[in-house]
Amino acid sequence: MMSLQPTPSSQEKRPMTASTVSSAVGEQDFREILAATRDFVRSAVVPRESEIMNGDRVPDDIRARAASMGLFGYAIPQEWGGLGLDIAQDVEMAMELGYTTLALRSMFGTNNGIAGQVLVGFGTDGQKARWLEGIASGDVVASFALTEPGAGSNPAGLRTKAVRDAADGTWVITGRKQYITNAPTANLFVVFARTRPADDDGPGIAVFLVPADAHGVEVGAKDAKMGQEGAWTADVVLDGVRVGDDALIGGAQDIGYRAAMTSLARGRIHIAALSVGAAQRALDESVAYAATTTQGGTPIGEFQLVQAMLADMQAGVMAGRALVRDTARLWLTGEDRRIAPSTAKLFCTEMVGKVADLAVQVHGGAGYMRDVPVERIYREVRLLRLYEGTSEIQRLIVGGGLVKAAQRRAGST
Template structure:
């Protein structure tokens, strides 16, 4: 994308986030929902399809461009990004990475416009970061597949129009093998969505269980067609690697907001007749958070460049996600500390972000899974049994 065009997009998103969304953060937290007017504006701005290729109606941002946009989105409640995150990320990328041309033409333009919302149906009660224990089954019956199982914590499932369901198509295969992905429209008989989960944070971003009881889909809904049989794990791994880089950028954007909240409070809060910004122990907390944020931003940008070049799409995204998700937790903790008692009160931004940030260390693969990926990449065969 032309540099001027990218800067125009980033500028419009920055203005939208800071003037339209930030003032509504308290309402979003209280109502556990994004106002419909904000949803409509997101669709008009093309935010439902910023990673989807232009030929399918999206903005077609590459990774370097995408992470800059994600940083702007990270300035406000994560629920905003979550609205369209699955379309651009793990769900939409199932089609971009593994779909047939017919599947891409049928679904990607609708995802890009926001006409359709997609969910990524991988996680189960006993299969989260490690899908080897995946229990959902897909059995071939003529020109149809029959799906049975339950998915857990599926983002956007209460409002999804289609769910990318990962199921075991070869029960004899071990570990990550024998898994396939299926396009399952929400109105397919036998598919039901449980009540919204009550979460610690990230109000307005909805997750729920998805139940599949004898759900029948045509063979054409197998992602990748005939060549998609038993390739689901490879598709999921590529989607998650991209998603980890995106989440790292969102964490960096949130860290920037937390640094802003911290410094503004320190400049105006007085103790002993002077702003607490004069106290060196407060300055130390601020300096640590500024340094953390700058380190995270540099890591994300470098990782995005390597991702675009194709030189590192495994360890780099894991390292970025690992560092930045842990980093934003530290920055949030310091922000609460600088705010003192006020930082522990509901209605104060840093208190909300403290709870919101905790999830980043869990989804798209826990910090511990990222450690394993990073270490095995560095150590090679010696680290594997």
Template sequence: MDPSDLQDVLDSVRDFIRTEVVPAEEQIEADDAVPERIVAQCRSMGLYGFTIPEQYGGLGLTVSEEVRLAFELGWTTPALRSLFGTNNGIAGHVLMEGGTEEQKAEWLPKLASGEVTASFGLTEADAGSDPSSLATRAVRDGDEWVLNGSKRYITNSPVADVIMVFAKTNPDVAGNRGISTFLVPKGTPGLSIGPKDHKMGQFGAWTADVYLDDVRVPASALVGGPDGVDTGFVTAAKCLAHGRLHIAAVCVGMADRLVHESVEFAKTREQGGKPIARFQLVQGLIADSVTDHRAGRGLVLDAARGFDAGTDRVSGPATAKYFCSEMVGRVADRAVQVHGGAGYMRGVTVERFFRDARLFRIYEGTSQIQQVIIARDALGKAARA
């Protein structure tokens, strides 16, 4: 995208977030839902398809451009990004990375416009960071595949129009092999969605269990067509690597907001007749958070350049996601500390963000999984049995 066009997009998103979304944050928290007027604005602004190629109706942002947009999205409640995050991220990228031309032509324009919301159905009760223990099965029956199993914590599943379901198609092979991906539309007989999860934070971002009971889909629902058999893990790994950079950038945006909230509070909150901003121990908390934020931002931008260049699509995203998800937790903790007792009260932004930030260290691969990826990339064969 032309730099001036990108700046126009960033400016419009920044204005939208600060004037429309931030004032609605408490309503979103209380209702556990994003108002429909905001959802409609997101569709009209193209936010459901900013990573989807232009030929399919999206904005076609590079990863370096996308992370700058994610910095803006991170300024507000994660529920906003969650509306369209799966379309642009792990679910949409299933098609971009592994879909046939026919599948891309059918689904990507609908994802880009927001007509369709997609979910990424990988995680199970006993399979998340390690998909080798995936229990969901898909068995070929003539011109159809029959799916049985269940998925857990699936983002947007209560409103999803299509779910990218990962299932074992060859249970006889070990490890991460023998996994395939299927497009399962809403309303398919045997597909059902559990009640919305009641989470610690990130209210308005819906997750739920997904159940598949003899779900029949045509052979054309296999992502990648006949060549897509047993390629699901490779596709998932590519989707998650991209998603890790996006999540890292969102964490940077949230850290930026938390620094802002801490600075403004320290300037106005008085103790002993003077603002607490004069106290050096408070200054130390602020300085650490400013440094953390700037370090995270620099790391994300560097990792995004490596991703776009194709020189590092493994360790770079992992280091960015690991550092930034841990970093925003530290910044949130300091923000609560700067606010004192007020920071522990519901209705105060930093209290809400403290709860919201905790999840970033878990999804798109836990911090511990990122450590394994980073270490194995650095150590090579010496780190593997």
């Protein structure tokens, strides 16, 4: 099985360029990583999509191959055993991973994304040393435990509490998390909890590293979902779970809210790119179907109304691809890490929903049949408008951010 780990010699010889800012992976190495990922997706996973869907699980051999390729840690820095891809490279990977069942990406998505990046960006040296190598190898599955009843896209509504026990100095965490990705297989939960009411000093939200086998952690049954079979979610109950100060991310209580917002913003770019990959697959399936399926002896792709649908799909895919690449660039340069990610997530997840709908329409009755790829895609991509912040939340972030920026400019003149 091929490893995607860049070779030390190629890293020593290849200078950094503008496209590899914040990354130790050179252009040639990344091209090889991307090509290997593309081949894995299309030759090993695509042919088994129905098996994954019908069995509601990713087969062990596919998981093992993904781990051997380094996919569980492609966005984890190389010093901790990952491939060290930056966000610009991440979106290229996501567009390839989005081409097949989203259960594949979900299997290692939290390790590279919203859970792993909290540790990468905000963990102490000790916390990174304890967890990141296992996360990068896939030996540790990390889950991002933020969402709970009454607190979804807005972490400010958290009800899960962490109270300091003065007797022994431990933190006691109590609460219930909902729809937590990979919870049934998780080894580590990145848990967001309120340590005090919000005040002038901050929102009072901290992040804790909670091992899945800690006393008081209970994972519920797998959720029965509309789509994304094989991507498991479940409730997580924390009933008086005790952890020490070494479990407090960054060693500070008020890091939590900033960690959540930063991790979610980065994750939104990834989800936008994933949407582009899924939209490209829906388009490819539709073009192939239209070119070969006949109506009255004529390929339906020769009908102008079908061509119009394909044209709209193509426009959406191309616009989304350009947007995620530009948004990743803005993240790397630090020019925009708030409005642009939300804009990309909003546009691309809404776009893929429209493309998937058109794909079913192009297929006609066949598109409504189980085991036809566009039927699965139609159901799977609906979730993309919900997690990492709903489309409505993205609109508030973008619109509110634009107004505040204008007000700041007006106040400075």
